[in-house]
Structure formats: structure tokens, C-alpha cells
Amino acid sequence: MIELDHLTKDYPGRTGPVRVLDDIDLVVQPGEILAVVGPSGAGKSTLAQCVNLLERPTSGSVRVNGRDLSRLSERELRVARRGIGTIFQSDGLQSRRTAAENVGLPLRYLGVTDRARKARVAELLDRVGLADRADYYPHQLSGGQRQRVGIARALALRPSVLLSDEATSGLDPETTRSITRLLKELRDDLNLSVLFITHEMDTVVDVADTVARIERGRIAEYGRLEDLLTSPESEVGEALISIDPDISTLFADSAHGVWQVSYGAADVRPDWLAHVSAEFGAHIGILQADVRVVHGAPVGWVVIQADADRACALETALRREGLAPKRLNAGASDAAAARVELEAVAS
Structure with missing residues (x-):
């Protein structure tokens, strides 16, 4: 010791x-x-x-x-x-x-x-x-x-x-x-x-x-x-499993919403994509991924593409799975739409 x-x-x-x-x-x-x-x-x-x-x-x-x-x-x-x-x-x-x-x-x-x-x-x-x-x-x-x-x-x-x-x-x-x-x-x-x-x-x-x-x-x-x-918040975590720095530029003009989804909990189930797709009610595509198992738990990130009009519903579904979503290509119109949706959910 x-x-x-x-x-x-x-x-x-x-x-x-x-x-x-x-x-x-x-x-x-x-x-x-x-x-x-x-x-x-x-x-x-x-x-x-x-x-x-x-x-x-x-x-x-x-x-x-x-x-x-x-x-x-x-x-x-x-x-x-x-x-x-x-x-x-x-x-x-x-x-x-x-x-x-x-x-x-x-x-x-x-x-x-x-x-x-x-x-x-x-x-x-x-x-x-x-x-x-x-x-x-x-x-x-x-x-x-x-x-x-x-x-x-x-x-x-x-x-x-x-x-x-x-x-x-x-x-x-x-x-x-x-x-x-x-x-x-x-x-x-x-x-x-x-x-x-x-x-x-x-x-x-x-x-x-x-x-x-x-x-x-x-x-x-x-x-x-x-x-x-x-x-x-960890710089070690960011350095060990980091996203392609050019990815935001690659999908900046995409008509769909693009998110980086990080594994934020040790118990994320392997079939989370199927569960989120069912709850979200729309197709979700995978663009890039870097996921590995460390000490028995999955860690890493996945870049997904989905309908931008229901951003809040998608992010809510992802967080329920222990995932941490981050929007990569949100524009002004998307942000406004998200606020409208959030107000509708709150009411």
C-alpha cells in the first residue's frame, strides 16, 4: 500500500x-x-x-x-x-x-x-x-x-x-x-x-x-x-474518450437534429436505442460511435441523427436511459421550436 x-x-x-x-x-x-x-x-x-x-x-x-x-x-x-x-x-x-x-x-x-x-x-x-x-x-x-x-x-x-x-x-x-x-x-x-x-x-x-x-x-x-x-466535467474522461472535433462542422447544415450522446451512468442498457426509438416514435440514425466496456460498464459516446422538431422529447427519453445528450447543430429556429415544445409539455 x-x-x-x-x-x-x-x-x-x-x-x-x-x-x-x-x-x-x-x-x-x-x-x-x-x-x-x-x-x-x-x-x-x-x-x-x-x-x-x-x-x-x-x-x-x-x-x-x-x-x-x-x-x-x-x-x-x-x-x-x-x-x-x-x-x-x-x-x-x-x-x-x-x-x-x-x-x-x-x-x-x-x-x-x-x-x-x-x-x-x-x-x-x-x-x-x-x-x-x-x-x-x-x-x-x-x-x-x-x-x-x-x-x-x-x-x-x-x-x-x-x-x-x-x-x-x-x-x-x-x-x-x-x-x-x-x-x-x-x-x-x-x-x-x-x-x-x-x-x-x-x-x-x-x-x-x-x-x-x-x-x-x-x-x-x-x-x-x-x-x-x-x-x-472530467478532463481525463474527455481526453480518454473524445468526439471527433470536426463532427459539428460536418453536420452543421443537416436538415435533421444531430446529438452527441454520452454514457452518463454505469447501468445504461445495451438496447437503449430501441427503447428510445419506441418512446420517441421516430427513426433515429447512428452517425458515429466510440463505446467500450471499462470495468464491466459501457462508456463512450454515440452521435445520432433524428427529427429536430421534437428535440425536447428526444432528450428527455435519452436522459431516462442514463444518457447525456448534447445538441451539435442547433440553430436559432431549432432553439425556438424547442422552447415552444417545452412550454407545451409544461402546460
Whole structure:
């Protein structure tokens, strides 16, 4: 478990301290993957370095499994770090050592016997799907395979916490998905607390349970992934599942009404279109859609086209289904017609 309480980090600057992290509060529970996102320079990597105290916080506390690392002596900290595995953006493998030798390095430094070390390395390489690559050198492995060796090495000392700092950066989409699947399997099997630093928003949907967005060193958003994806106010949700920005222009002159319909609730039924069409009493067409299932719930948006003369009735029917409609091509005449209809319904 990772607990950050009022974490602050300053670096010296020409005119005084420069604050990189400002009053950060975060918790990563056992069995949870927390993705930290934000623009370059927001403080994401510094956050990861503060968790294992490669960078000492200026103030605040870093607790891992209940121990405040910032209060430990250097000797105690070295021991505590064994419970924290780290996966780096560059795999960090030693080029003159084989995959097996790279995985076994932490065990060698601790003086683990050759027999025990070989058994543990074989177990780990098998766990990450590289049992047949034990004697390969890094240059003989693909980028994804090298990252898997790095993951195996991070697990060598049986950590309870895993830090992943841009571990999928530079990998192709298929390899990235294989790495995120592996991380989720390890999280489930080993009950790990995983802090996943990334700037790749698509990866967040595949891997995260919770998301924290950092802006200028502060937490700007923090919550369960599915909650952010269904919140119309969430910048994380907008970035993860966003509508084509040109769509309003494409259908601006349509004789029909055009709406973006977002999934605003976790229990939207899959046949909502049939129910809304029946209640609305008119044909509804689908123009575009991006809908996916995250943690068992549908999230995303659908662009629909329908009769503009009954806009209020359509929007009411959509909201009953837990959907959030937004008109994309409403003109002055449409708005006037909508007000007339609304007045008629109210009376």
C-alpha cells in the first residue's frame, strides 16, 4: 500500500525554490493500479522518485505498507526499498548480461545462493513469458521482451509495491497492450499496489483502476476510472474518450437534429436505442460511435441523427436511459421550436 500525505518537493532555482510537487495526497490500495497522467513537466516522474525516496520530499510523508520512508535511516531505507519494484522507461538492462543474469542481479547483490537464485530467475522468466529467452542478450530481444525482463527483475525481491515510470513509452500498440495485460495479471496474482506513470492516455483505459491527473505539481483530478469516464466535467474522461472535433462542422447544415450522446451512468442498457426509438416514435440514425466496456460498464459516446422538431422529447427519453445528450447543430429556429415544445409539455 502506498500513502502520500501532503507531499511537497522543491528544487533549488536561480531566484529561489521551484516547487515541482505541491501538497500531493494519494493512496494506492493493495491490488490497485493508479495511473498518474499529465503533461510533460507536471511532476509525474518526480512523484515516482519520491515514492522510493530516490528523491527526498521537501515536506510531507511517504508511507509504504504503513512505514514512513522519510523517517528511516539510510540502512533501514535500503531494506525497505526491497519491497518496492521499479520498471523504468528504458529497460535499464545490462547489455553484457543475459536475460537471466539481468533478472538475477538484485538477488546476487543480496548474496542469495546460486541454486536459489537460478530457481527464482527461472520462475520469473516463466511468469513473464520468456522462459525460452533466458540465455538471450538484450540486443537479441525485442523492445517488449526487454521490458518484460525489466518487469521480472523488478519482481525478483517479491515486492508489494510496483512503480512503472513510462514503462510502455515507445512500444507499439500491440506490445503495449501485452505489457498492460501482464501488469494486471501480476497485480491480481500478487496483490500488488501499482503506481503507473504515463502520458499515453489510451493506455490508461487498458490498465487503470483509478486515475490522478497532475497539473503544475498539483492533483487536478482524482477518482475511479469509470467515474471520470462518465463525468461530463472530467478532463481525463474527455481526453480518454473524445468526439471527433470536426463532427459539428460536418453536420452543421443537416436538415435533421444531430446529438452527441454520452454514457452518463454505469447501468445504461445495451438496447437503449430501441427503447428510445419506441418512446420517441421516430427513426433515429447512428452517425458515429466510440463505446467500450471499462470495468464491466459501457462508456463512450454515440452521435445520432433524428427529427429536430421534437428535440425536447428526444432528450428527455435519452436522459431516462442514463444518457447525456448534447445538441451539435442547433440553430436559432431549432432553439425556438424547442422552447415552444417545452412550454407545451409544461402546460
